[in-house]
Ligand SMILES: Cc1cc2nc3c(=O)[nH]c(=O)nc-3n(C[C@H](O)[C@H](O)[C@H](O)COP(=O)(O)OP(=O)(O)OC[C@H]3O[C@@H](n4cnc5c(N)ncnc54)[C@H](O)[C@@H]3O)c2cc1C
Ligand SMILES: Cc1ncc(C[n+]2csc(CCOP(=O)(O)OP(=O)(O)O)c2C)c(N)n1
């Protein structure tokens with residue numbers, strides 16, 4: 001059972017997140033942002049580069065987030081966040097969390113350079129990648145986060161994605177930042193706990209949140225949470241944390257379901273042969289075994 | 300950046316691009332044509348229960364230790380839970396969605412626990428309104444059908460009188476079902492509780508002619524059950540020591556059991572045959588039960604069969620009696636042996652089951668001092684003096700429980716349908732409610748509303764539950780039973796609570812917040828202890844309906 005306490009005793013006025021967002025029905029991004037803002041008790045500034053997230057937030061001069069939001073160019077989420085951070089701290093504000101909120105395109109690909117240099121300086125901020133595994137806002141182009149054999153408009157039928165998904169947590173770990181973690185929307189308790197842990201850790205923090213996208217994944221809007229849960233239960237998307245680039249804490253999955261159960265709910269995987277699904281299963285099994293071997297603690 | 304608080308800046312565009320207000324003016328609900336609708340749904344257990352007990356509504360209360368509130372919900376639908384918790388065949392459990400997950404919920408064990416607890420604590424039924432009519436409704440027979448009708452009429456404020464030819468009320472529960480299955484002090488406790496809400500028993504009054512009472516009353520409910528025995532047509536059946544099952548049990552239950560002679564042959568395969576066999580074991584006899592069909596075809600409930608086996612009853616299938624012989628050592632009047640013959644399955648008969656046919660030359664003889672024919676009971680309606688349309692040997696009734704005689708209703712074993720305590724109770728309650736409604740001249744609109752099919756297992760989100768084994772009370776069956784000690788046990792408090800915790804609460808919102816947490820559009824809010832959908836923001840994604848653990852939410856067209 002995974003629900004969270006953040007909705008208790010809260011009405012719309014006190015949630016740091018309002019109604020009227022511009023997301024598609026069933027979008028995982030909004031579930032993720034609501035969880036994050038509630039975990040931060042609304043004490044945050046958000047920096048959003050070009051991505052669905054910046055559209056979802058609303059039309060200028062309106063915003064669904066009840067915290068300040070800055071829109072920045074595509075590649076600059078992390079560096080802009082660092083600028084905001086220094087401005088706030090100079091003005092004596094020691095408590096507000098500065099959040100960079102970017103898509104996978106803006107994180108795994110185009111924003112990677114800014115992200116790398118900002119966390120290398122160990123700036124005291126929280127980088128969140130809501131990961132919908134493609135450039136959704138511009139019409140579902142592949143990113144380096146797109147999974148193996150997924151359909152996108154740039155990996156069409158007959159030329160599906162050949163490379164497996166890039167492991168961004170490994171990249172962040174290589175920077176030895178104090179905290180990085182993988183979370184997803186179906187596990188709000190876990191998500192909120194990770195964000196709160198990040199908030200209380202000084203230095204650079206990175207959380208990747210798998211956020212199903214019905215439009216880009218060609219899935220039913222009603223299944224977004226279920227698909228997120230199946231990603232974890234099939235080991236496609238393990239939930240884990242890395243402290244100081246070293247200590248790895250993994251959430252165990254004693255009774256995994258076959259990857260086919262996860263893939264069959266998504267049109268982006270339709271038409272794959274049994275052998276292809278089997279190939280994905282082997283990749284997933286291998287990655288899971290590696291992760292278990294590396295883990296210092298399995299919870 | 301706190302431009303939102305800076306009122307002056309609102310007049311003109313700010314110098315830097317910064318948001319000034321939130322997006323709630325944007326009613327994204329305009330994008331959708333569907334929106335979630337909350338509805339308390341019927342659980343499948345309740346659909347299977349002849350009494351439609353809303354099991355899903357009270358289990359969480361038991362789990363929380365709120366036994367009295369749970370009992371009140373239960374008793375509103377079933378005034379005899381201590382009885383039905385023991386003798387009802389619990390069809391409810393056949394509907395339990397938990398079967399598709401691990402094991403069904405032990406509903407009847409919890410029902411019995413609540414029934415017993417209520418008796419122990421002295422909990423009372425609600426006080427009915429003052430008598431709403433000058434004359435009573437007459438009820439013929441104090442078995443479960445009569446009791447159900449009386450209960451429903453009393454709750455509606457109508458006076459009732461139950462005519463019962465026996466010296467104490469309860470019908471088959473008193474004269475048929477033996478004490479080791481239904482302790483009489485618990486039966487009496489539930490009956491006196493009904494007396495305290497104004498049910499009047501007129502015991503020892505046999506009705507000879509229905510016309511003698513129908514004049515002075517507002518209406519009549521016939522619930523005289525099925526007490527007539529069927530002739531076995533076997534030579535030697537007039538010998539001493541040959542009995543009909545129900546008569547044999549009535550003698551046993553009345554404290555004056557027949558002498559068994561130490562060796563009893565029971566013929567038949569229904570409830571009565573099993574109770575005869577188990578009672579005979581308690582009288583110290585060796586007991587053999589002969590049934591002409593296969594074990595799988597036995598009408599007795601498998602649980603009863605198991606219990607009888609555990610108590611040393613020997614079962615023989617596909618055998619039938621041919622002739623009963625007198626004991627050559629005695630006075631020549633008492634049974635000494637029975638000749639039986641093996642049967643095999645022939646062509647299907649009218650009931651669709653294979654017709655049992657004798658295997659030529661397979662006859663054999665067994666010793667017996669008592670032979671009991673328990674081959675079914677049938678209703679008798681001498682008191683109708685030929686009135687009333689029949690249907691297959693039973694009284695025909697319409698959907699309201701009305702017979703063809705004006706003002707006369709009927710239910711229980713005398714009408715077509717299943718013969719069981721809870722079916723009889725349900726018939727009585729339904730007829731009582733219908734009578735009350737008609738008596739008030741409201742017409743049939745207040746009648747029991749048709750129930751839906753119940754929440755299907757696919758609507759239960761198993762991801763939100765953890766598996767746990769079904770809990771049974773500790774067994775107390777003995778290989779050599781003696782006396783009237785009850786042959787089964789009641790769940791302990793902690794066990795009852797734990798087992799109740801396995802209930803999914805199918806179709807009942809438990810305020811778990813799952814829908815609220817996952818709505819991507821914050822369109823679900825709490826309101827006065829429940830939830831409301833702000834349809835002006837709902838985009839109709841359906842996540843709430845998909846995720847709800849217990850099938851409470853369904854998506855419906857907004858324009859409906
Ligand atoms: C031995 C036995 C065991 C059973 N075990 C079970 C069990 O474990 N579980 C289960 O669900 N069902 C069981 N049954 C079936 C169940 O008992 C009946 O289906 C149920 O009792 C029928 O209820 P009723 O109210 O229609 O009739 P009854 O319970 O038979 O009550 C009818 C009453 O009417 C009275 N009566 C009849 N004629 C007159 C008259 N002219 N004047 C006044 N009073 C009259 C009778 O004395 C009797 O008290 C069993 C039946 C038998 C015979
Ligand atoms: C430098 C630059 N290149 C391209 C674009 C066009 N663009 C806007 S959003 C976007 C895709 C963003 O993808 P991602 O970061 O994964 O976020 P998503 O929309 O999938 O949520 C692109 C290519 C841009 N705004 N700036």
Ligand code: SF4
Nearest residue numbers: 344355395396802803
């Ligand atoms: S789980 Fe509970 S509510 Fe659902 S069918 Fe079983 S007993 Fe009834």
Ligand code: SF4
Nearest residue numbers: 818837838840841843
């Ligand atoms: S989750 Fe929210 S937006 Fe989606 S259908 Fe339910 S109420 Fe509507």
Ligand code: SF4
Nearest residue numbers: 808811812813814847
């Ligand atoms: S998800 Fe939980 S709170 Fe929402 S309707 Fe279903 S049972 Fe009720």
Ligand SMILES: [Mg+2]
Nearest residue numbers: 103104134136
């Ligand atoms: Mg993306």
